[in-house]
Amino acid sequence: MSEGKMAYRCQQCGYLSTKWLGRCPECQTWHGLVEEVQSRSSRRPSGGRIEVVRPPTLAEIPCSQESRWITGMGEWDRVLGGGMVPGSMVLLAGDPGIGKSTLLLQALARWGEERKVLYVSGEESPQQIRLRADRLRLDGTRIQVMAETSLEPLLETLERHPVEILALDSIQTVSSRNLEVAPGSISQVRECAGRLMRLAKESGVSVLVVGHVTKEGAIAGPRALEHLVDTVLYLEGDRTHAFRILRAVKNRYGSTNEIGVFEMKETGLDEVPNPSQLLLAERPMGVSGSVVVCSVEGTRPLLVELQALVSGSGWVQPRRTSMGVDANRLSLLLAVMEKKLGFNFSQQDVFVNVAGGVKLVEPAVDLAMMAALMSSTLDQPVPPGLVIWGEVGLAGEVRGVTHGALRVAEALKLGFEEHLIPRSNAERLPVELGTACTGVRSLREVLDSIFASRAT
Ligand SMILES: Nc1ncnc2c1ncn2[C@@H]1O[C@H](COP(=O)(O)OP(=O)(O)O)[C@@H](O)[C@H]1O
Ligand SMILES: [Mg+2]
Incomplete structure (x- = not known):
């Protein structure tokens, strides 16, 4: 390619083309090609001797704090x-x-x-x-x-x-x-x-x-x-x-x-x-579809309210709306609930929202999201002093997550007395933290332990 000439590189796979294409012929991504120009400053001088020195070892590198x-x-x-x-x-x-x-x-x-x-x-x-x-x-x-x-x-x-x-x-x-x-x-x-x-x-x-x-x-x-x-x-x-x-x-x-x-x-x-306290300040009590989750972002535990609303749909294709959680994750969890617990969302609009405009990215939010969905569908509130967290797999199994003790400690600090968490996490908690925790291994156990009577 001559200098200064336009080229187009695919952001997905790096494919280089001399003309713009709507779709990358290599990885088939649409609108992935963006223009790229060879800059004059990046041109290397041709010819001339290149000086060579022995690369130093790590120990020879001067080290300043x-x-x-x-x-x-x-x-x-x-x-x-x-x-x-x-x-x-x-x-x-x-x-x-x-x-x-x-x-x-x-x-x-x-x-x-x-x-x-x-x-x-x-x-x-x-x-x-x-x-x-x-x-x-x-x-x-x-x-x-x-x-x-x-x-x-x-x-x-x-x-x-x-x-x-x-x-x-x-x-x-x-x-x-x-x-x-x-x-x-x-x-x-x-x-x-x-x-x-x-x-x-x-x-x-x-x-x-x-x-x-x-x-x-x-x-x-x-x-x-x-x-x-x-x-x-x-x-x-x-x-x-x-x-x-x-x-x-x-x-x-x-x-x-x-x-x-x-x-x-x-x-x-x-x-x-102390963000947890502020984020929970406006939480409604005794309302179905509202669940408190403890999410750890980096090294920081954060207690946040997660809300779900499941309501009859008038649309051929029911709506799935999520704010603050991944939309694909929501679809996946709905499918797991249908397959493993017999829920039916085919005629239901589903909305999930994280209060305070917070975005939650870690899988430990799965279990809380499911509990909120169950709570809204069954129209039964979860106990107000309960915190829920854990990852859910495709087979409906509840998987352990990192920072178990940190999550429980933060929730206790904010006055939450009950914790519904993965069994593997519950088993590894220090004794003084473990007493208020219920360890679960499957979604069925979650349903049975929170909601007394089932509608499905
Ligand atoms: N005169 C103002 N009084 C109060 N809040 C303001 C004022 N001007 C801007 N803001 C707040 O600051 C925000 C814009 O922040 P800014 O730092 O300019 O954003 P960014 O640089 O990310 O585009 C606005 O959304 C508004 O909330
Ligand atoms: Mg700005």
Whole structure:
């Protein structure tokens, strides 16, 4: 392929084509091909001697204790793995309007107290940033700002006025002169992120980039960068709710799946040190279809209310709607309930919702989801002091999950006296925790132990 010529690469399988195709001939994915341009800067000089040195052994590598830059915002520092590592690159991704710029500005203000920080925005003018900082009551004296959408002037500025932390909002608004494609296109986003990554590694500046999640996911969304950066954080939440969850989905310097919980307020994102209590505050008591689950995200146990509604359908194809849990997982669990317990959902609309706009991704939610579905179908509430968690297999068996003791301890702390959990977890609990736990091995046992009379 000649230099500067357009090529199209499949995001699924890596198939390379010289013309755009709606469907990848290799893996058959629709709309998977995105444009890719060979950049001039990546061209290698031809000819010339290449210097060769013996690669050092690990023991010869100078070792300095890894330092961390902390903000003092506990939730943020913990999700980063204990603070920002100098010379690392972090991607902060999320839906537009979820609060990325707000969170970033708050973190920069804290870092700014001790470090040199620069906030580069391609989305807002310096005046708008100033207004936001005033609204968030942040000290603006230590944050340098710059409105810039071109990569080269930005790099030039950094060379002349070096900083320790650089924040770029957002990666989709900057472009490099090396490429003749529009900002936000996949090749621009990759090129700019790649050069910032090199800057981070060579100069030791820590780089934070914001990435908007795009609807299609394929065009220049944060996904295109995940492999490149050191750490990927997603800010999630429902815009109609105040809760925001910051989740580490990749971290070269810390544990993944770590979460931090924030609440969106007029004055910005506030840390929520005890999220379970807040999430359960509005839980209705004695109502069918409502179940409390203990989910562990990273190292953090979280008690959340899960709600199900099963009601007669007027549609030929009944509706399946899930918010906060995986839709495929819901379909699978409904099929298991039909096959193993004799429930019939063919004429029923099914809705599942996680209260507070929280998203639950781990399989330990299965059992609670099923209990909520049973409760709604039978119109029998589960006891209000009961917490349910466990994974369910295709044969209707209840499987153990990790962090059993942590889950029980958290639930006890919040006043939940009964625990319906997998048998294998119950057997391994310390004696003082195990007394209030009922261990189950099959769905049938779940049904029998919670609901006195059965309608199916
Ligand atoms: N003037 C304001 N007063 C109160 N809340 C605001 C104001 N402006 C923005 N917000 C809140 O901040 C959110 C936008 O946050 P922002 O950090 O700009 O999101 P992102 O950078 O992810 O697009 C809005 O959804 C709103 O809840
Ligand atoms: Mg923004």
